[in-house]
Amino acid sequence: MNKSSEYQRVFNHIDIDGNGMISPSELQHCIGLIWNEGILLEEVEVAVKSSQGNNGQLGFEDFLGLMESAKEEEKLEDLRKAFRMYQMDGTDCITPKSLKRMLNRLGESRSLDECVGMINRFDLNGDGVLNFDEFKQMML
Numbered sequence: 511m512n513k514s515s516e517y518q519r520v521f522n523h524i525d526i527d528g529n530g531m532i533s534p535s536e537l538q539h540c541i542g543l544i545w546n547e548g549i550l551l552e553e554v555e556v557a558v559k560s561s562q563g564n565n566g567q568l569g570f571e572d573f574l575g576l577m578e579s580a581k582e583e584e585k586l587e588d589l590r591k592a593f594r595m596y597q598m599d600g601t602d603c604i605t606p607k608s609l610k611r612m613l614n615r616l617g618e619s620r621s622l623d624e625c626v627g628m629i630n631r632f633d634l635n636g637d638g639v640l641n642f643d644e645f646k647q648m649m650l
Contacts, residue, residue: 514574521573531567534558586646593645603639604629 524532524540534554541554557576558568568576598608606625613620620628629640632648640648 517574517577518570521570524573531565531569532558532573533567537568589646589649590642592649593642596645601639603641604645605639 521532522528524536526536526539527533537558538554555566558566558572593604596604596608596612598611606622606629609625609629610620610622613625626638629638632640632644634644634647635641
């Protein structure tokens with residue numbers, strides 16, 4: 511089954527009244543079932559509006575866009591978690607020293623000079639460390 515047909519199946523399941531559109535209340539109901547907790551209708555309405563929903567509802571294409579946005583946000587959060595693993599010096603960046611420590615923990619022994627070189631390849635602003643944006647560019 512391809513992604514589009516999977517999304518179509520999910521869309522059809524959420525579209526309780528079968529009118530080809532997902533209303534905020536239908537989306538709210540579905541999210542409540544998935545997360546097993548309530549979500550405010552106003553929060554769902556904001557999500558629908560941000561996805562350019564037709565008349566305050568989501569058509570299938572709008573739904574696909576919303577799913578892609580959620581997937582991108584999830585990737586970004588995974589990158590933030592990975593970044594935090596490498597930034598061990600109490601700073602908001604990855605230093606050669608923190609990179610060396612993390613690589614050693616992962617079983618890849620590197621010298622401090624090698625770590626400086628690795629950072630320099632992706633250090634866009636030349637400050638000798640990697641901030642989150644530079645780390646993100648490196649990982650993507």
